[in-house]
Amino acid sequence: MNCLDEKIQPRQHGGDVWALTRKYGIPLEKIVDFSAPINFLGPSPRAIEAVKRFAELIKFYPDQNPSDLKKDLCDYVGRINPENVVLGNGSMELIYRFAETLIRGTEALIPVPSFTEYERVSLLVSAKPKLVDMLPEFTLNVDVIKGLINSNKNTRLLFICNPHSPSGRLFNRSLILDLVEFCLERGVYVVLDENYIDFVEPVEKYTLAHYVDKYENIFVVRSFSKFFGMPGIRIGYGIGCRKIVQKLEVAKQPWCINSLAIVAAREALKDSEYIKKTKVQIREERKKLADLLNGTGVLRVYPSETNFLLVKILKDGFTARDLKERLEERGILIRDCGDFHGLNESYFRVTVRCLEENLMLVNMIKGLLLNGKSQKISA
Numbered sequence: 001m002n003c004l005d006e007k008i009q010p011r012q013h014g015g016d017v018w019a020l021t022r023k024y025g026i027p028l029e030k031i032v033d034f035s036a037p038i039n040f041l042g043p044s045p046r047a048i049e050a051v052k053r054f055a056e057l058i059k060f061y062p063d064q065n066p067s068d069l070k071k072d073l074c075d076y077v078g079r080i081n082p083e084n085v086v087l088g089n090g091s092m093e094l095i096y097r098f099a100e101t102l103i104r105g106t107e108a109l110i111p112v113p114s115f116t117e118y119e120r121v122s123l124l125v126s127a128k129p130k131l132v133d134m135l136p137e138f139t140l141n142v143d144v145i146k147g148l149i150n151s152n153k154n155t156r157l158l159f160i161c162n163p164h165s166p167s168g169r170l171f172n173r174s175l176i177l178d179l180v181e182f183c184l185e186r187g188v189y190v191v192l193d194e195n196y197i198d199f200v201e202p203v204e205k206y207t208l209a210h211y212v213d214k215y216e217n218i219f220v221v222r223s224f225s226k227f228f229g230m231p232g233i234r235i236g237y238g239i240g241c242r243k244i245v246q247k248l249e250v251a252k253q254p255w256c257i258n259s260l261a262i263v264a265a266r267e268a269l270k271d272s273e274y275i276k277k278t279k280v281q282i283r284e285e286r287k288k289l290a291d292l293l294n295g296t297g298v299l300r301v302y303p304s305e306t307n308f309l310l311v312k313i314l315k316d317g318f319t320a321r322d323l324k325e326r327l328e329e330r331g332i333l334i335r336d337c338g339d340f341h342g343l344n345e346s347y348f349r350v351t352v353r354c355l356e357e358n359l360m361l362v363n364m365i366k367g368l369l370l371n372g373k374s375q376k377i378s379a
Contacts, residue, residue, distance in 0.1 A: 008123045011116040014335040014349070015231065026331045032357055035333040037165075037196070037308040039229035040353040041281065044274040046267040047230065057259040064255065066262045073237055076269045079210045084239050086248045089256045091195055091223035091236035092117060094248070098219055098238070099125045099157070101251045102189060106156035109148060111140055112341035113166060115193065118159045119341075127157065131341055138167040138302070140175065146182055158183055161193040163200065166337055166349050168304025173206050177215075180208070184217045192220045196306040198227035201279055209239045216241040224261075226307065227278065228268045235261040282307045286352045292362040293350075298369045310337065313346045315369050320348035326368050332361060 015036025021028055070082040088094035099108075099121045108122040112131045122129040130148060135141050140160070149155050158179065163170045180190050192208050200206055209220045223236035235257055238248065268274070290301045290309055300312040313320060320336040327334055337347040350361065 008120055011120055012336075012339050013116075014333070014351075017333065020328055020331070020333060024329065024331070031331050031333065032353070032360070033333045034350040034353060034357075034361055035335040036231070037226055037306065037349075037351045038231055039227055039278055039282070039307065040285075040351065040357075041229060041274070041278055043229045043264070044268040044271040046271040046274070047228070047264040050263040050267040051233075051260050054260065054263045057263070060259065062255050062257055062259045063262065066257065069262050069266050072266050072269045077207075077209050077239065078204070080212070080239055083242045084212055084245060086238045086240070086245045086252075087257050088236050088238065088252070090225065090231075090234045091193070091221040091238070093234075093256065094221050094236055094238045095191060095193075096121050096124070097248055097251050098189075098191060098244075099127060101247050102244075103127045103156045107152055107154045108157040108159065109145060109155060110159045111145070113138075113337070113343045114159065114161055114340070115165050116339065116341075122157075128154075130155070133342055138164055138169045140171060140179070142175065142179060145179065149183065149186055149188055155186075155188055157189045157191060159191050159193065161195075162206065163196040163304075163306045165193075165196065165306075166308075166335075166340055166343070166347075167302050167310045168196075168306040168308055169302070170200060170206060170305040173208065176208060177211070180211070180215050180218055184215055187217075189217045189219060190215075192218060194220050194222050195226050197222065198275075199279065199282055199306050201283070212240050213242075216243060219244055224265050224268060228265075230261075230264060230268065233258070233261040233264055235265050282352055285355060285358060288355060289350070289352055289358045289362070292358065293365070296362065296366045296369070299365070307352045308349050309352065310347060310349050313348070313369065318369055319345040321345060323348060323365065323368060327364060330364065332364060334361075 017028055017031050017033055020031055070085045073085050074080050104125045107128045107130055109130050109132055110118045111134050119129045132145055183190050197203055197207050208218055212218050220239040225231035293299045293301045298315045302310040320338055324334050324336045335349040337343045337349050338345040
């Protein structure tokens with residue numbers, strides 16, 4: 001296997017409950033997954049009911065132009081039109097489609113650490129990935145990014161994840177708009193990954209979804225996997241100017257979105273009670289979990305505006321991989337972040353879950369790091 005083949009191999013991600021159940025024979029329902037940043041409340045009850053109610057739709061081909069879903073998305077996001085919306089088989093499929101259509105054979109800038117698929121998708125479309133180290137505390141290095149764009153006329157794409165993964169940091173909109181304007185003047189697209197923006201309050205203060213007609217180089221991607229807790233149905237959406245959307249519509253594969261995903265997404269968007277409950281509970285449990293982890297004395301937790309926390313192990317001689325493997329034996333999954341460019345073997349990520357499960361996790365981690373066995377901590 002040559003070097004390029006190694007780089008484009010499928011990447012490690014959180015949420016692989018299937019591998020854990022095969023390895024240890026632990027039933028899926030017994031696994032507690034802190035590795036995938038999915039809403040611990042699960043999907044919207046209205047979405048689940050819609051899947052049950054419309055199950056017989058599977059005997060038909062899906063609607064190739066689900067205009068009602070696009071209208072619902074416009075109502076949800078606000079200040080955009082159906083012509084600004086493109087649907088896909090998850091946000092990742094849209095990123096792949098965007099890269100294949102618009103940046104093949106060029107160069108892509110990727111601030112790191114960041115979602116590892118950005119590098120892989122660039123390689124797959126022969127767009128050279130250029131990794132740009134972030135400043136301390138996961139701040140975008142704006143001056144270096146601008147310098148690299150100026151020095152290489154082949155640069156055609158900048159990836160920005162906001163809120164940032166894997167840190168959970170939220171970037172100021174004015175900072176991103178400064179980069180967007182700079183890129184627009186130089187013919188560089190900006191893919192803005194807003195998969196975690198729904199956890200932010202208020203969203204309108206930070207999203208760039210409302211700027212896609214003013215800045216025609218922006219492509220915003222979101223999904224129903226994280227906030228809406230439906231990674232299994234594979235549906236995402238992109239927001240861009242009409243020109244970008246039209247190009248991506250032409251490039252899409254037929255029937256790339258299934259019928260049950262469409263009805264589930266529509267109902268989830270309308271479930272205002274579920275949306276409000278998610279925002280409140282994630283915010284409350286995130287603070288409690290961060291306090292518990294920081295209180296162990298052997299961990300550092302980074303501030304987050306999402307449903308996950310990036311954590312650094314401060315104890316020498318114990319790696320995130322060690323911790324992950326010990327927890328897996330107990331049916332608990334965390335995300336080892338040692339494979340992220342810019343992070344080392346001391347970093348891991350955990351998803352915010354309910355208080356009972358969060359306490360169990362902290363008990364396990366503290367016990368393993370301090371004396372090799374679990375320790376009881378109360379709220």
